[in-house]
Amino acid sequence: MNPLKDMKTSHVAMSSRRDVMLAGLVAGAATGLPIATQAATPAKPSQLASKPAEGSNSVSTIIARDGATIYYKDWGKGPVVIFSHGWPLNSDAWDGQMLYLAQRGFRVIAHDRRGHGRSSQASEHNDMDGYADDLATVIEALDLKNATLVGHSTGGGEVARYIGRHGTERVAKAILIAAVPPIMLKTPANPEGLPMAIFDDMRRRLSADRSQFYRDLAVMFYGANRPGAKVSKGTLDQFWLWGMQAGLKNAYESIKAFSETDFTEDLKRIDVPTMVLHGEDDQIVPVKNTARKAARLIKGAVERYYPGAPHGITATHQDQVNEDLLAFIKGQSGD
Incomplete structure (x- = not known):
């Protein structure tokens, strides 16, 4: 009997078991799902939310109809405001608005679009x-x-x-910002x-060197x-960071x-009070061709x-932006 050899063998076995456990934990963390639920088949939307208590400031995930994992965050209590982010970012881009409204009596919710941020990189x-x-x-x-x-x-x-596609049964108001x-x-x-050539060039540059593409795009995005x-x-760096969290296929x-x-x-089809808000020096989504046209198509739209x-x-x-959001949501827009 060799105690040192036996101790070494036991240590190796324990290390192997530990490595297997860690691998399982890492795999679960990568998907954003509890380990026990990773193999679960998709269910109805009402069954899919790991729903926190309202106002608990928790984060969670929901499984889409095709099995994609959608990350969301849910802060505060009160009237609901739901945020949808721009490309190629994620829900963190709304933090400045979400904190502001949560501190003023609203429940604010934002999700990472499929393929972006912490949501899964769905192929379809x-x-x-x-x-x-x-x-x-x-x-x-x-x-909601x-x-x-x-x-x-x-x-x-x-x-x-x-x-x-889904109507306004659950919607009180809508706000389109630089949309x-x-x-x-x-x-x-x-x-x-x-022209299509602009978007073809975006795809080419994204495919060739997405990291540098996002750094270049950030400058125009913020008018730097x-x-x-x-x-x-820091503002330019965070754009790059959020962009790099998006899957290449999804962003493309x-x-x-x-x-x-x-x-x-x-x-x-929009039949609820709507505000259209846009920067007049938008180099990404020119205001003349988008907001001003959209406002004419939405009955009674408020323009900013x-x-x-x-x-x-x-x-x-x-x-x-925060002040305009709050005023419009509370019905104090002046229009």
């Missing part, structure tokens, strides 16, 4: 119908009612398509739009290339979704335009 349904249906799943799973839907950029298209509707792409019916612009390095396919989708009929403001207006003009 990376289009506006898929995004809108995921939003519907979040709303239904959490049984009388909610204000707020969408920025691609998220504005998501809000419009949600209403177009892509009615359609970005230049077509015979939309001659003021952006304008004389006198005061955009911090999303370009088609936000640029080629025609939301004209969706906008016409910020002179000299860029696409990333929720960050560069955070205080002003």
